[in-house]
Amino acid sequence: MKIAFIGLGNMGGGMAANLVKAGHQVNAFDLAEPARAAAKEAGCEVFHELKEAVEGVEAVVSMLPNGGIVKAVYENDVIGHAPAGAVLLDCSTIDVATAKQVASAATKAGYEMVDAPVSGGIAAANGGTLTFMVGGSASAFSRAEPVLQAMGKAVIHAGDAGAGQTAKICNNMLLAVHMIGTCEAMKMAEKLGLDPQTFYDISSQSSGYNWSLNAYTPMPGVGVESPADNDYQGGFATALMLKDLRLAMEAADGSDSAVPLSARAAALYEDYNGAGNGALDFSSIIKTY
Numbered sequence: 001m002k003i004a005f006i007g008l009g010n011m012g013g014g015m016a017a018n019l020v021k022a023g024h025q026v027n028a029f030d031l032a033e034p035a036r037a038a039a040k041e042a043g044c045e046v047f048h049e050l051k052e053a054v055e056g057v058e059a060v061v062s063m064l065p066n067g068g069i070v071k072a073v074y075e076n077d078v079i080g081h082a083p084a085g086a087v088l089l090d091c092s093t094i095d096v097a098t099a100k101q102v103a104s105a106a107t108k109a110g111y112e113m114v115d116a117p118v119s120g121g122i123a124a125a126n127g128g129t130l131t132f133m134v135g136g137s138a139s140a141f142s143r144a145e146p147v148l149q150a151m152g153k154a155v156i157h158a159g160d161a162g163a164g165q166t167a168k169i170c171n172n173m174l175l176a177v178h179m180i181g182t183c184e185a186m187k188m189a190e191k192l193g194l195d196p197q198t199f200y201d202i203s204s205q206s207s208g209y210n211w212s213l214n215a216y217t218p219m220p221g222v223g224v225e226s227p228a229d230n231d232y233q234g235g236f237a238t239a240l241m242l243k244d245l246r247l248a249m250e251a252a253d254g255s256d257s258a259v260p261l262s263a264r265a266a267a268l269y270e271d272y273n274g275a276g277n278g279a280l281d282f283s284s285i286i287k288t289y
């Protein structure tokens with residue numbers, strides 16, 4: 001298949017390379033020269049004009065920083081420029097409202113489009129083991145699925161346009177809450193004199209069982225190996241968690257949803273990120289307790 005890929009950064013670079021490995025012909029576009037050079041090295045054909053990159057393709061995939069950029073890219077250079085039969089896949093994490101708007105503009109112009117944000121970081125993007133949560137019609141999903149399968153281990157249809165972004169931000173909002181809850185419980189148990197490993201052994205098999213404790217233990221030397229054992233390098237950066245929490249708070253406002261615990265978690269991550277910890281893994285918030 002001939003596929004245009006827009007946004008060859010930390011995530012998109014590896015994803016485009018996996019499409020090449022799966023035998024697709026990839027037309028790659030990014031504003032940054034180093035990203036274009038790496039894509040060329042990975043076997044993509046590199047373009048300096050987006051409108052030229054989308055000519056004659058059967059699918060367009062994007063992995064961009066935010067909703068404003070996604071909207072501008074699709075409205076200015078993709079819709080009306082890619083062939084009308086092309087399927088459009090935006091894998092960026094953006095706000096639900098913009099995802100719906102862009103999909104609606106694409107549909108009106110005769111395209112099928114999905115929002116397909118990912119779970120998994122740079123290692124999963126490079127390794128082709130991302131999980132995609134997909135919003136769009138059944139027909140758009142069936143066309144997007146084989147493209148996404150070349151870049152991931154799981155592709156799940158979440159519902160109509162915007163449902164992928166909804167799943168992503170609700171999931172990460174829950175993640176922030178159980179990470180902070182886990183940090184608080186581990187530190188309090190320690191202050192009350194319980195050995196943290198003993199607390200882990202008990203709680204990880206009791207009703208405190210949760211992913212942050214069991215699969216991503218935030219305290220070094222306790223529980224499973226995680227970014228805590230590597231000075232909180234790698235993993236899922238605090239700045240990216242905060243980006244997702246801001247999107248979640250915006251969606252909560254827009255849908256009149258009550259989210260008192262998540263709002264508190266978002267405020268704690270705002271403070272922690274503001275104190276210069278944006279590059280550290282999000283589990284490092286345990287250091288504030």
Ligand code: NAD
Pocket residue numbers: 006007008009010011012029030031032035063064065066069073091092093094118119120121122236237240243
């Ligand atoms: P990044 O900043 O490394 O990459 C974004 C790329 O987009 C850059 O190379 C930039 O030059 C390019 N770009 C910006 N504007 C452009 C435009 N108008 N046209 C073409 N290219 C343009 O970011 P990333 O870490 O790869 O993240 C991309 C998306 O994936 C974000 O929405 C992010 O929230 C999401 N995400 C990231 C991770 C992660 O661990 N990094 C995990 C899950 C989801």
